[in-house]
Amino acid sequence: MAETGRLIAPAAPPIAPVTLVRVAIIVFVLLFWEAIARSGLLFRDVVPPLTVIGQALIALLAETDYYRHLGVTAGEIAIALGVGGVTGLAVGVLLGGSRLLARAFEPYLYYLGPTPKIIFFPIMIMWFGVGPGSKIAMGVISCFFPLALSAAAGMRQIDQVLIKVGRSFRAGTWAMVTKIYLPAMRAPVVNGVRLGLGVAIIGTLLAETKLSNRGVGFLIINAYSTFNMPRMYALLIVVFVLSIGANALIGRLGGVDQIKRA
Amino acid sequence: MTGRATRTFVPFALGFGTLVLFTLALEALIRAGLVNRFIVPLPSQIAGAFGRVIAEEDIPHRFLVTARESLWAALLLALFGIGFGVLLYRVRLLREATETWVAALASAPTVLMYPLFLVIFGRSETTIIMMGFVAGVPAVILKTIEGLAGTRRVLIDVGRSFKLSEVQLFWKILLPAALPTIFVGLRLGMIFALINIVGVEFLINFGGLGQLINDLAERYDLPGTYAAICFVILVSVVFFFLTDRIERWLRPVA
Numbered sequence: 335m336a337e338t339g340r341l342i343a344p345a346a347p348p349i350a351p352v353t354l355v356r357v358a359i360i361v362f363v364l365l366f367w368e369a370i371a372r373s374g375l376l377f378r379d380v381v382p383p384l385t386v387i388g389q390a391l392i393a394l395l396a397e398t399d400y401y402r403h404l405g406v407t408a409g410e411i412a413i414a415l416g417v418g419g420v421t422g423l424a425v426g427v428l429l430g431g432s433r434l435l436a437r438a439f440e441p442y443l444y445y446l447g448p449t450p451k452i453i454f455f456p457i458m459i460m461w462f463g464v465g466p467g468s469k470i471a472m473g474v475i476s477c478f479f480p481l482a483l484s485a486a487a488g489m490r491q492i493d494q495v496l497i498k499v500g501r502s503f504r505a506g507t508w509a510m511v512t513k514i515y516l517p518a519m520r521a522p523v524v525n526g527v528r529l530g531l532g533v534a535i536i537g538t539l540l541a542e543t544k545l546s547n548r549g550v551g552f553l554i555i556n557a558y559s560t561f562n563m564p565r566m567y568a569l570l571i572v573v574f575v576l577s578i579g580a581n582a583l584i585g586r587l588g589g590v591d592q593i594k595r596a
Numbered sequence: 597m598t599g600r601a602t603r604t605f606v607p608f609a610l611g612f613g614t615l616v617l618f619t620l621a622l623e624a625l626i627r628a629g630l631v632n633r634f635i636v637p638l639p640s641q642i643a644g645a646f647g648r649v650i651a652e653e654d655i656p657h658r659f660l661v662t663a664r665e666s667l668w669a670a671l672l673l674a675l676f677g678i679g680f681g682v683l684l685y686r687v688r689l690l691r692e693a694t695e696t697w698v699a700a701l702a703s704a705p706t707v708l709m710y711p712l713f714l715v716i717f718g719r720s721e722t723t724i725i726m727m728g729f730v731a732g733v734p735a736v737i738l739k740t741i742e743g744l745a746g747t748r749r750v751l752i753d754v755g756r757s758f759k760l761s762e763v764q765l766f767w768k769i770l771l772p773a774a775l776p777t778i779f780v781g782l783r784l785g786m787i788f789a790l791i792n793i794v795g796v797e798f799l800i801n802f803g804g805l806g807q808l809i810n811d812l813a814e815r816y817d818l819p820g821t822y823a824a825i826c827f828v829i830l831v832s833v834v835f836f837f838l839t840d841r842i843e844r845w846l847r848p849v850a
Contacts, residue, residue, distance in 0.1 A: 351689055352689065352692045352693045355689055355690060355692075355693035356693045356694075359693065359694070380715055380716060434606065434607055434610065435610075437603075437611075438606075438607040438608070438610035438611035438614070439610075439611050439614070441611070442611065442615075445832075445833045445836050445837065446829065446833070448787045448791065448836055449791070449828070449829050449832040449833070450790070450791040450792075450794040450795045450798075450806070450828070450832070452794075452795040452798055452799065453794060453795070453798055453806065453809050453825050453828055454825065455798070456809065456810070456812075456813030456821055456825075457821070457822070457825065459813075460635045460818075461635060461636075528703075532703055532705065535705055536705045536707055536708070539705065539708055540707065540708070540795065540799065543708070543710075543711070543799065544798075544799055551708075554708060554711055555711055557711070558711035558712075558714065558715065561715070563712075563715065566711060566712060566715075567712075570708065570709060570712065573705065573708055574704050574705070577703075577704060577705050578700055578703065578704060581703055
């Protein structure tokens, strides 16, 4: 009997090779970690067994005091992002809207942006005290630069047609900003907020590790001071997961993925 | 003055003039007692403290310490960053499996691991160098992959038509074509590394320029602290400016 010549798609493997490689890497790393932990090659507790880290993580998440510290840090970061975000956006819109201002002041932002911000901490302590004020200020100066530069770049990318449409409708400055500039700059601004959030978290937490008696940064340095390594690992895991999660959440809420696909 | 010169001079004059005006206004406000001089020292005092800090605090030695740490971090970045980038480019499956992880690592607050590194490596230069390396390596890996993957097909085909071996193809075609992008990655990596190196020096009170700021702040030497911060900013800006120029010089080669 002759073959009908029907096209049959090759059956997809039950598990994608990429997933298999990922699982293999994770399993290898965990086994390697456990082997090092149990080998006695390193000082006791520097590399604690996974079970001990897991227990420390559970104990940390069950601790009410931890949530109080997390609340302090989250509050500081939120205020820092709010203040740094609004000022950064305003400066970015100003610079992006004027070629003269951009050429006069943007080089300063461009070169000051990547300097290590933590060195300003002694000044922030003198200006805002040893409480949350200096940590918020560290977060503000950390997130101001990426936000201002992203907003300025976004402003320059706006389609001139949209600006002309706004002007032809005799839109005022506020209407231009809220109806034309900000919606058209959504993607770079959201990216700026993501970058800003990352550096605000770093600025705030580093300041807490240097001089504080509350916040997650304080908990990390306290775990170091008392040589409680499982707790330090647990805290670092929590901080990493929350930071990456918050970053992804802002990207999703800002709809950056949809913008890129469009 | 030509139109081009005017276009260059006016923005510079506006930017620099504003900076000078701001400094003069601050000096006046402090002298008038409207700004507390025990919180913000006089700009003239800060300018005067530069010479003292450079002479008394052994700035050249501290600068060399930070430069040495940065150099070690740069060497590690070049060795492991480019090495891993090439490996991930060559082994496609490994690249697909791990590229998103490397990108996630780039956005993770790795500098917070410094207490962990303190426990592992002690309060030493190794901790500072490793913190710089960890901060910079994802950028170098990602840019190396991007540079190698972005090599124009026609260049690879020319290499194959000359029957180049895989090793020859890499050294004579892929690497030279990817070099500008790899340098962008190294520059980014070095920026992240330098931020972490100076930051960790400050935080653990050890090493070069970062430690100087911490020292002066703890002594409540306000003009000295401000002058040291200005010096570190100046060093950072010169570094970024020079690497930016090199990057622009390399770009037309691509």
